[in-house]
Amino acid sequence: MNKPKKTPIQNPLTVLRVEFDDWAILFDPDSAKTLGINPTGVAVWKLVDGQRGIEEIVEEIREKFSDVSISAEKETSDFIDELYRNGFIGYSLNGVAQ
Amino acid sequence: MNNLSALENATLPKIMRSPRIVRLEISSNCNLRCLYCYYFENSAVDYSNLPTEQWLQFFVELGSMAVTDVSLSGGEPFLRPDLTDLIDGIVQNKMRFGINSNGTLINDHIAEYIAETHRCNYVQVSIDGSSSEVHDSCRGEGSFVKAVRGIKTLQRHDVPVVVRVTLHHHNVHDIANIAAFLLDELGLSGFSINSAGYIGACRKNADEVLLTRQDRQIAMDDLLNLPQKYADRITASAGPLYEAKHWPKMEAARMNHDPAFPKGGHLTACGCPFNEISVRSDGMIIPCSMLAHMVLGRINSDSLQEVWLNNPELNRLRMRRAVPLNEFEFCRGCNYMPYCTGNCPGMAFTLTGDINQPSPEACLRKFLAEGGSIT
Numbered sequence A: 001m002n003k004p005k006k007t008p009i010q011n012p013l014t015v016l017r018v019e020f021d022d023w024a025i026l027f028d029p030d031s032a033k034t035l036g037i038n039p040t041g042v043a044v045w046k047l048v049d050g051q052r053g054i055e056e057i058v059e060e061i062r063e064k065f066s067d068v069s070i071s072a073e074k075e076t077s078d079f080i081d082e083l084y085r086n087g088f089i090g091y092s093l094n095g096v097a098q
Numbered sequence B: 001m002n003n004l005s006a007l008e009n010a011t012l013p014k015i016m017r018s019p020r021i022v023r024l025e026i027s028s029n030c031n032l033r034c035l036y037c038y039y040f041e042n043s044a045v046d047y048s049n050l051p052t053e054q055w056l057q058f059f060v061e062l063g064s065m066a067v068t069d070v071s072l073s074g075g076e077p078f079l080r081p082d083l084t085d086l087i088d089g090i091v092q093n094k095m096r097f098g099i100n101s102n103g104t105l106i107n108d109h110i111a112e113y114i115a116e117t118h119r120c121n122y123v124q125v126s127i128d129g130s131s132s133e134v135h136d137s138c139r140g141e142g143s144f145v146k147a148v149r150g151i152k153t154l155q156r157h158d159v160p161v162v163v164r165v166t167l168h169h170h171n172v173h174d175i176a177n178i179a180a181f182l183l184d185e186l187g188l189s190g191f192s193i194n195s196a197g198y199i200g201a202c203r204k205n206a207d208e209v210l211l212t213r214q215d216r217q218i219a220m221d222d223l224l225n226l227p228q229k230y231a232d233r234i235t236a237s238a239g240p241l242y243e244a245k246h247w248p249k250m251e252a253a254r255m256n257h258d259p260a261f262p263k264g265g266h267l268t269a270c271g272c273p274f275n276e277i278s279v280r281s282d283g284m285i286i287p288c289s290m291l292a293h294m295v296l297g298r299i300n301s302d303s304l305q306e307v308w309l310n311n312p313e314l315n316r317l318r319m320r321r322a323v324p325l326n327e328f329e330f331c332r333g334c335n336y337m338p339y340c341t342g343n344c345p346g347m348a349f350t351l352t353g354d355i356n357q358p359s360p361e362a363c364l365r366k367f368l369a370e371g372g373s374i375t
Ligand code: SF4
Pocket: B030, B031, B032, B033, B034, B036, B037, B038, B039, B040, B074, B075, B076, B101, B102
């Protein structure tokens, strides 16, 4: 049997507000929480679609940004954790939101 | 005529893709007629009201631009019979809201409705005195009792409530009582304070309501001398408290020949056009309520994004900060210039007829020349 696939998925209430260039904030209108994110964060956010796993997201980020550091995987998963802790995303297990 | 070549040659600073806050004057009606009201009696304004659907349509546009916050004002927003529909539209488009009100029409039903949205940043109620006698002197009989009842209703429903105090000739001696009433008796965590300005209906009643130079001195001194337990909880971005705190810094800098303050020496006040934009009750887009004559477009006909980024008049307002104060006869020879921002453009317009002027109403040199003192 396949191991269940846990994939991050955006909270549909979260607003991505691009402000200057590709710098942005994530905003939760219910809690009024905001989180400032850089252009890489914006790219990660757009890949958090409930389909891609963290490894796939890291891979796509590597392809998109040539200057991504060696520790990209850790940074990306830390960032996704931060999104989760702040309620900006949830996880889905085999496509079912948890 | 001033030489404003700096404005012609200025380059536009970086602008956010969309405003953070959009201020909506949703109602041109009010059940009060405060003597110093900034909103009414502006000949440039059409005091008509948009139907519900037009506001709702506009909220979809705001949501798509990722605007996070709106404020609802007027006039009196609680006079709109469709207020709950408008709030629903704001919530559906993932925004939060604040409401500026005279507080007199707030009942349990609407307070509960607001609380249940979980999207309300604040309801701001205006209180101008510690008693009916003082508050009602400019706001009309019975308004104090109703406004206080409104605040208590909001508190009962856990709606975040804030208070704005406007100082004028008839309440300037009540400052300590107002602080005690709001902070001790009503248990508010704080309040903000300003003074009536020569704009809107206040122009007609200026002699009766505006602070005289002596009143302003009293207000500044009393506000600085409040017990610490109150002082830390009162905020101001303009008016006597702001001046009482900021002007001594300008004076100290002048005495020490300090380098210019970061925004000093130019028409840098204020930052609003970089963060927010407003809409009149008739749907006209304006930079802010203090510049209600300056129509930039119309909602649902003009794209707000386009207006925000590319309207030439709005961008000229933003570039005003390139204009040095030494271009103005009014400021010539002033030693405070490196520390001065030229003050509110809305007040500059209403007092001088020209937005690209320093506003004399918040001029430190003028205040001192008229016999004022700072500590
Ligand atoms: S100041 Fe406010 S409450 Fe008073 S008349 Fe004007 S809009 Fe109405």
